[in-house]
Amino acid sequence: MAEALPETALDQLFRKARSYNGWLDKDVSEDQLHAIYELMKMGPTSANQQPARIVWCKSPEAKQRLAQYAGEKNQPKITSAPVCAIVAMDLEFHEELPWLFPHTDARSWFAGEDKLAVREIQAFRNSSLQGAYLMLAARALGLDCGPMSGFDNAAVDADFFAGEPHWKSNFICAIGYGDPASIFGRSPRPDFDKFNTIL
Numbered sequence: 001m002a003e004a005l006p007e008t009a010l011d012q013l014f015r016k017a018r019s020y021n022g023w024l025d026k027d028v029s030e031d032q033l034h035a036i037y038e039l040m041k042m043g044p045t046s047a048n049q050q051p052a053r054i055v056w057c058k059s060p061e062a063k064q065r066l067a068q069y070a071g072e073k074n075q076p077k078i079t080s081a082p083v084c085a086i087v088a089m090d091l092e093f094h095e096e097l098p099w100l101f102p103h104t105d106a107r108s109w110f111a112g113e114d115k116l117a118v119r120e121i122q123a124f125r126n127s128s129l130q131g132a133y134l135m136l137a138a139r140a141l142g143l144d145c146g147p148m149s150g151f152d153n154a155a156v157d158a159d160f161f162a163g164e165p166h167w168k169s170n171f172i173c174a175i176g177y178g179d180p181a182s183i184f185g186r187s188p189r190p191d192f193d194k195f196n197t198i199l
Ligand SMILES: Cc1cc2nc3c(=O)[nH]c(=O)nc-3n(C[C@H](O)[C@H](O)[C@H](O)COP(=O)(O)O)c2cc1C
Pocket: 017, 018, 019, 020, 074, 146, 147, 148, 149, 150, 151, 171, 183, 186, 187
């Protein structure tokens, strides 16, 4: 039986982890990006859909290319980060289901033009979950994150996914070693009774 993680691990993943706006001058290697993916892919998705498609913008050119589509305040958060990941979703994720979910014919649940709206819901839900797994995996590996949705999704899709028109960006996430000087005080978090009910 699994045991609860030590308090220090819970601090690193949740209590002391922050969303960073600025970054220390310390590289993140391709090996580290692979390590993030090797953990995040183990997180659950509906019928093991794995709809997330990640583009890791690591070169200065790639980060600049992405930043031009972001809000003015988000642009330096992208260009100064060691890496900025585009967390996208594949609206044709069902084509991979024969090998991703081999126990049954799950592809047929989502195939066809009339199922596009269903696929959009499924892909958004599960790629968002995978984005969260990505952030927690990065934190577990000693990295920090700066998630952002303040960018022009359609413009990013047109530029980065011209060859894959069924890929749609969900959110982007800067990754690196966070600069403590770049964040303000922690915003309040609600107590259990505020937004929870146990029936
Ligand atoms: C999906 C998502 C989108 C976000 N978009 C932006 C953004 O466009 N720009 C920004 O500066 N912060 C953005 N944030 C950061 C949030 O404001 C931040 O995570 C939240 O205030 C909690 O901060 P903390 O983790 O430091 O407690 C986003 C966070 C998430 C999860």
